[in-house]
Amino acid sequence: MPLLEIENLHASIGDKPILKGINLTINPSEIHAIMGPNGSGKSTLSYVLAGRDGYEVTDGDIRLDGVSVMEMEADERARAGLFLAFQYPVELPGVGGMSFLRGAVNARRIEAGLGEIDHIAFVKTVREAANKLGIKDDMLKRAVNVGFSGGEKKRYEILQMALLEPKMAILDETDSGLDVDALRIVSEGVNALKTDDIGVLVITHYQRLLDYIIPDHVHILADGKIVKSGDKTLALEVEKSGYGEFTNAA
Amino acid sequence: MPHDVVSFERLAADAASRYADNGWPGSKDEAWRFTNINAIRKTEFSPADTAITGTSSEINFIHFINGVHQPIDNMSFNDGIICQKLTDNAGLSSALAAAIPHGHHVADFALAHASDGLAITIDQVVDNPLQMIFDYSGDGISSHPVVVIKLLPGADLTILEEHKGDGAGLSAPVMLFCVEEGAKLHHARRLIESDQRYHLGLNLVQQKSKSVYSGDMVMAGGDITRSETQVSLMEADAQSYLNAVYLGRDAQMRDVTSRIDHDAPDCQSFQRIHGVLDNQSKAVFQGKVKVERYAQKTDGNQMSRTLILSREAEANTKPELEIYADDVTCSHGATIGELDSDQLFYLMSRGIGCDEARQMLIEAFLMDVVDALDDPKREWLIEPIEHWIKTRVS
Ligand SMILES: Nc1ncnc2c1ncn2[C@@H]1O[C@H](COP(=O)(O)OP(=O)(O)O)[C@@H](O)[C@H]1O
Ligand SMILES: [Mg+2]
Secondary structure, three states, X not given: OOOEEEEEEEEEEOOEEEEEEEEEEEOOOOEEEXXXXXOOOHHHHHHHHHXXXXXXXXXXXXXXXXXXXXXXXXXXXXXOOEEEEOOOOOOEEEEEHHHHHHHHHHHHHHHOOOOOOOHHHHHHHHHHHHHHOOOOHHHHHXXXXXXXXXXXXXXXXXXXXXXXXXXXXXXXXXXXXXXXXXXXXXXXXXXXXXXXXXXXXXXXXXXXXXXXXXXXXXXXXXXXXXXXXXXXXXXXXXXXXXXXXXXXXX | OOOOOOOHHHHHHHHHHHHHHHOOOOOOOHHHOOXXXXXXXXXXXXXXXXXXXXXXXXXXXXXXXXXXXXXXOOOEOOOOEEEEEHHHOHHHHHHHHHHOOOOOHHHHHHHHHOOOOEEEEEOOEOOOOEEEEEEEOOOOEEEOOEEEEEEOOOOEEEEEEEEEEOOOOEEOOEEEEEEOOOOEEEEEEEEOOOOOOEEEEEEEEEEOOOOEEEEEEEEXXXXXXXXXXXXXXXXXXXXXXXXXXXXXXXXOEEEEEEEEEEOOOOOEEEEEEEEEEOOOOEEEEEEEEEEOOOOOOOEEEEEEEEEEOOOOOEEEEEEEEEEOOOOOEEEEEEEEEOOOHHHHHHHHOOOOOHHHHHHHHHHHHHXXXXXXXXXXXXXXXXXXXXXHHHHHOO
């Protein structure tokens, strides 16, 4: 069974249609990349998938594991195994990092009928995972994303992903704001997650990230529609010729 | 400053005649413009019975029931705390008489009806906190506890104060804190009376040179609850911190009023007020900072932030700066807003339910005021905040 099915998805912000009929199927263990010019609707797609308020889905369906998520709130979708790494992670002043991470992990565990995680064991798990991503202990103690650099915020997104063990991960421009070292570390984090049944949707503006996270399929999004799909060579093609031909076509 | 000797009896009699003349504040009274006290004005309250006795074996424990101090046998205090009746301490009753703001309706009402008060003198550093518990009960009863606390030069004290209880009654506490040279008063107050009660409190703070007053308050209970604090920075290099959290729901009214008089150079005052309002609750924060001509190098800061959880809730902020000195740093700011939808979505996208996410954000907003405090103040204030969030927010 496909992991994520996006079927004829139309979505608007206010009266303005942004997504204009998106079809995409992601099977377990596949990595898909969506590329597209700024303003083509990539972040909108990621938000609509994650269940953010303020978007009106005017047509179509989104199914996770064969079950429509259209009636599910963002938190239910997350507990069902969907994860979004934000293009712009949100600062939460006053919300301690550790209690945030624990709250998120416990929400999933309780849904799965497991008890709350042991406090001390959790701190250890978080430290180890953070260490692999080059996140310093001191960052874990701070309020969520407050005072983090752009790169630190992106690493922190990947840390959350590692701890939450999603079925389907969506990464919205995780590469932007990262230097080459950080890019490599973050990609290792993503690749480490790629067990047999996880699906990954990588959203990016540049081909660069795809040198580290090798996609099985590449799709070009322009003006709210997927205008071309192919294998990883499509990304290289776009890198060379730019998005011009697609935006003109759209 | 020397002042006339005024016995507590005369102070009460004077207040009674002023109250007979002036009564309650009217709606045209500027200080009460946003605070509708019709429900209080319409009620004929009777003062509480004075003959109640309680017992307690706790140290540094002061207990008032319906505004009347419990003459507890074996009351015991750490060294450095001297506790007397106000009727037996003409020095402190005179200080109170001199400190009562002219034409203050609530103070006059309270003093007119108070039977006695407490005069507490602190003459050294006291490590253990002084607990002051004010219990209220009964419908139609008004309670008027009066407390004067004087910290002698170099003294240091932590006060944990609580107002609680039920019944549709009125609490009108009047307190004066005299903080002498180099003394430090750490004062944590929680107002957690039940939903039918009215509370109109007046706190007067007088600070001498190099003294520190840090007052932190959580206002979580009562139907109409008002806390007014007036600080006089009388001598140089004094510091005053006034932090407050107010929490309102249903049709409750919250009023945090402050006035800080910078009457001497090189003093600092910092005020931080965070409020959360749900349902149709209303609040007013009015803070006046007055800097006299000779109070140069004054540093006066005031910041008010209100979180509105419902479209029908209403917050009014009225900052007032009156500055006659030219070399001062004074600032004020006020924000009123809703929960941030980006933050809410971020939490929910991690699987955290909507109610819990809201609670986390409200808690973070309020903790900002109390988190940096040391225990036992911190614990004293966090408890009612967390209780309110858990029971009131969904
Ligand atoms: N909150 C919003 N209100 C109105 N228009 C928006 C809003 N967010 C995005 N848009 C518009 O939707 C389109 C797609 O934006 P977005 O999904 O952020 O694109 P991308 O991530 O591909 O750069 C753009 O035209 C953008 O201006
Ligand atoms: Mg984007």
